[in-house]
Amino acid sequence: VDALLSSLVHLLHDTEASLAQDTVSVKSSRLSTFLRDFRMKRITPLFRRCRNLSKSRYTISLVGLTNVGKSTLAQALLEHPVAPRRNSPATSIPVEYEHGGEWCVTVHSSMTQSIISHPASSPTEVSSVLGRYIFDEKAVGEGRVTRVVVCGPMGLLDEGVVFADTPGFGSARPQGCHNQDNECLVRYINENVDEVVFCLGGDSLSLLPEEKTFFESIQPLCSTIVVTKALADEPGDIEGSLEKYKRTFQHVFPLCDFMFVEAKWAIHGGAKSDPSRYEASRIAAVRDFIRERGTVERRRHSLRSQVARAWTDLGELSTPLLRDAGMQVMPWRSDSWAEFQRCCEANLAGIVELL
Amino acid sequence: VKIFVIGAEGAGKTVFIAMLSRYLVEHHGDDLMLEPATFETSQYIADIQSALEQGDWPPSTRMGQSVVLKWKLIVDGTCDHTLLMYDAAGQDLRTLMLSEALEDLSEEERTALSNSESVGGDHATALRQKINESDVLVYLLDLEAFLGTSDSRVRKEHCWLLKAFLTHPLWRDKQRLVLMTKMDKYEALLARTGNDVRRCIQEHLPKHYAVRHCLNPQNGVTFAAVSSVATHTIIGADETPLRLPSRPFRAGDLSASVEFLRRITAASTSALSVPAKTTASPPGTESAGCLVLLLLLIAALGWMLWPRPISPSTRVSLPSVKRSVTLDGAKQVTSPRWKPNASIYDKWVLP
Numbered sequence: 001v002d003a004l005l006s007s008l009v010h011l012l013h014d015t016e017a018s019l020a021q022d023t024v025s026v027k028s029s030r031l032s033t034f035l036r037d038f039r040m041k042r043i044t045p046l047f048r049r050c051r052n053l054s055k056s057r058y059t060i061s062l063v064g065l066t067n068v069g070k071s072t073l074a075q076a077l078l079e080h081p082v083a084p085r086r087n088s089p090a091t092s093i094p095v096e097y098e099h100g101g102e103w104c105v106t107v108h109s110s111m112t113q114s115i116i117s118h119p120a121s122s123p124t125e126v127s128s129v130l131g132r133y134i135f136d137e138k139a140v141g142e143g144r145v146t147r148v149v150v151c152g153p154m155g156l157l158d159e160g161v162v163f164a165d166t167p168g169f170g171s172a173r174p175q176g177c178h179n180q181d182n183e184c185l186v187r188y189i190n191e192n193v194d195e196v197v198f199c200l201g202g203d204s205l206s207l208l209p210e211e212k213t214f215f216e217s218i219q220p221l222c223s224t225i226v227v228t229k230a231l232a233d234e235p236g237d238i239e240g241s242l243e244k245y246k247r248t249f250q251h252v253f254p255l256c257d258f259m260f261v262e263a264k265w266a267i268h269g270g271a272k273s274d275p276s277r278y279e280a281s282r283i284a285a286v287r288d289f290i291r292e293r294g295t296v297e298r299r300r301h302s303l304r305s306q307v308a309r310a311w312t313d314l315g316e317l318s319t320p321l322l323r324d325a326g327m328q329v330m331p332w333r334s335d336s337w338a339e340f341q342r343c344c345e346a347n348l349a350g351i352v353e354l355l
Numbered sequence: 356v357k358i359f360v361i362g363a364e365g366a367g368k369t370v371f372i373a374m375l376s377r378y379l380v381e382h383h384g385d386d387l388m389l390e391p392a393t394f395e396t397s398q399y400i401a402d403i404q405s406a407l408e409q410g411d412w413p414p415s416t417r418m419g420q421s422v423v424l425k426w427k428l429i430v431d432g433t434c435d436h437t438l439l440m441y442d443a444a445g446q447d448l449r450t451l452m453l454s455e456a457l458e459d460l461s462e463e464e465r466t467a468l469s470n471s472e473s474v475g476g477d478h479a480t481a482l483r484q485k486i487n488e489s490d491v492l493v494y495l496l497d498l499e500a501f502l503g504t505s506d507s508r509v510r511k512e513h514c515w516l517l518k519a520f521l522t523h524p525l526w527r528d529k530q531r532l533v534l535m536t537k538m539d540k541y542e543a544l545l546a547r548t549g550n551d552v553r554r555c556i557q558e559h560l561p562k563h564y565a566v567r568h569c570l571n572p573q574n575g576v577t578f579a580a581v582s583s584v585a586t587h588t589i590i591g592a593d594e595t596p597l598r599l600p601s602r603p604f605r606a607g608d609l610s611a612s613v614e615f616l617r618r619i620t621a622a623s624t625s626a627l628s629v630p631a632k633t634t635a636s637p638p639g640t641e642s643a644g645c646l647v648l649l650l651l652l653i654a655a656l657g658w659m660l661w662p663r664p665i666s667p668s669t670r671v672s673l674p675s676v677k678r679s680v681t682l683d684g685a686k687q688v689t690s691p692r693w694k695p696n697a698s699i700y701d702k703w704v705l706p
Contacts, residue, residue, distance in 0.1 A: 006587075006588040006596075009588060009590070009596045010588065010596055013595065013596050014503070017503070018503070021504065021506070039594075040594050044590055044594060047588075047590065048590065333502060333503075334502065334544070334559075335498065335502050335540065335541055335543070335544050338543035338544050338546075338547060339540070339541075339542065339543040339544075341543065342542070342543040342546070
């Protein structure tokens with residue numbers, strides 16, 4: 001899939017460059033601009049994501065505004081009460097959860113250049129150890145805590161995915177960042193995270209400007225929007241309201257899949273063995289999404305289907321432009337086209353039919 | 356063996372030269388090694404490889420700069436050959452070769468290239484001399500010159516460069532190799548022509564130019580394809596995809612050029628070696644043979660020294676020298692130079 005995406009990037013770039021050289025035809029230049037936009041907005045993000053697919057430590061991160069319910073969602077997904085909760089902003093430093101035989105919290109400090117391990121006997125103990133560190137904003141601000149990793153028998157992560165719960169925007173203050181900006185959080189995400197799940201609060205139909213800005217800064221990594229607190233107890237047209245929500249925000253989060261979840265229902269449903277409540281929470285869809293990223297092969301498969309979707313969209317979107325330019329087929333550059341076809345045949349049997 | 360590497364700027368001459376020894380290290384053991392014979396060569400190659408190692412392309416060879424690299428080719432642990440490789444700036448070679456091509460052009464063809472710069476000066480003379488002195492000429496061709504531009508002038512110019520290389524009268528007797536570089540980029544195109552490099556180049560040359568017929572298989576030029584260094588794609592700061600050397604850095608596929616190198620050096624060895632006595636003669640036959648030889652020698656001397664008139668038809672004219680060659684103060688070498696056996700290579704087909 002790596003070779004396939006490389007060849008697709010080159011195909012679009014080379015063709016747009018040869019079309020751009022045609023200074024006589026305005027229609028060719030319009031087609032060239034379209035190919036450029038398509039490459040930058042649709043293919044480049046997939047290409048960048050592709051680089052991380054074969055990592056043994058594939059990190060998926062929950063990102064969202066403070067108090068949107070990321071830690072609650074993390075707890076619901078991990079099915080263990082490991083994430084400490086409180087009413088004020090809960091997390092001031094990213095917490096990485098990974099699979100391990102025994103419960104253990106590892107705290108990294110760059111100030112003392114040390115790693116402290118806290119073995120724990122239960123998830124509740126993990127939660128209290130975590131609370132001591134991540135609520136201590138002074139320790140975080142001074143660099144006494146720079147990274148926290150939680151290990152334990154968490155079934156969702158047994159295939160090697162690492163799950164990162166990040167501070168909400170505005171409360172991130174890792175070492176060296178005493179201001180309220182989100183620069184450090186963006187840096188952490190770009191350096192450590194392979195895929196982002198962006199969390200939105202479904203209790204309001206408005207979006208804060210900083211949510212939009214933050215999303216734009218991490219857009220290439222983001223494939224999924226999870227809307228929390230969107231499901232209501234009252235009977236009514238739930239699907240209709242979810243669809244309305246999706247329609248309202250889809251243009252702000254292009255190319256992202258929307259999932260709606262009520263994490264509290266999943267926690268309570270799980271604890272009280274209430275399967276209907278658990279099912280109503282729709283947490284299973286988010287768990288499936290993480291499971292799909294469990295192995296390199298499944299991650300590749302998921303990316304391949306996104307490439308195929310992008311290719312279909314390219315065909316649809318370019319048709320009117322081609323018609324306008326008086327062309328029947330896209331004037332692909334011959335060498336790049338041959339290379340792309342070769343990669344398709346080698347990597348992606350399904351896409352050959354699309355060609 | 357003197358090898359001159361020719362090509363326009365960006366064709367990959369410098370990287371090719373630097374990667375040849377690296378390729379042998381990676382893919383051959385002690386059976387075939389290419390070792391720098393001078394400190395300068397070793398330093399030059401180390402600088403280029405260091406840039407490649409850092410995932411970047413080495414800086415272009417400066418205009419006016421020409422590099423002579425001296426190598427020792429070691430086959431099966433013994434130093435068999437000294438190779439001299441010449442590298443020069445693509446711009447200089449392009450200008451020089453276009454001026455060579457212009458000499459045989461019709462008025463109409465010359466007008467098409469009227470904007471070409473003329474080459475002159477000591478550097479051009481030295482370059483021309485080095486090319487003419489070389490035993491082997493390697494022309495590096497990047498198909499991007501034809502596929503990546505719709506500027507007909509640029510395409511024409513590259514057509515003329517190739518034509519000059521293929522048809523230059525002074526270079527016809529030399530071993531010539533056209534190497535299509537950056538093969539990894541054109542692998543699929545090559546596969547479509549059944550890995551026939553000559554046909555692949557021919558198919559992508561502009562159709563209306565006379566250079567296509569110069570690519571016929573009978574002209575004694577070998578065609579091959581190589582990729583000097585393994586590359587990967589990254590997205591640059593301006594969102595443009597860039598092909599950069601892979602990290603960890605490693606050689607690409609240079610097997611075709613190594614095969615060619617083996618053949619020219621093998622031919623050079625057989626041309627220079629004195630035929631050894633192969634069978635032992637029975638006693639007595641040796642002295643009888645000597646007597647026959649002596650008689651033949653006397654007869655020949657007698658025939659040569661017998662006075663007779665010279666007819667005009669037996670006069671032999673010396674070949675005219677097209678260009679006067681200055682040898683930077685050095686004297687002309689009078690010893691007979693090795694002439695490779697062209698027929699061997701005519702039949703050579705890429706695996």
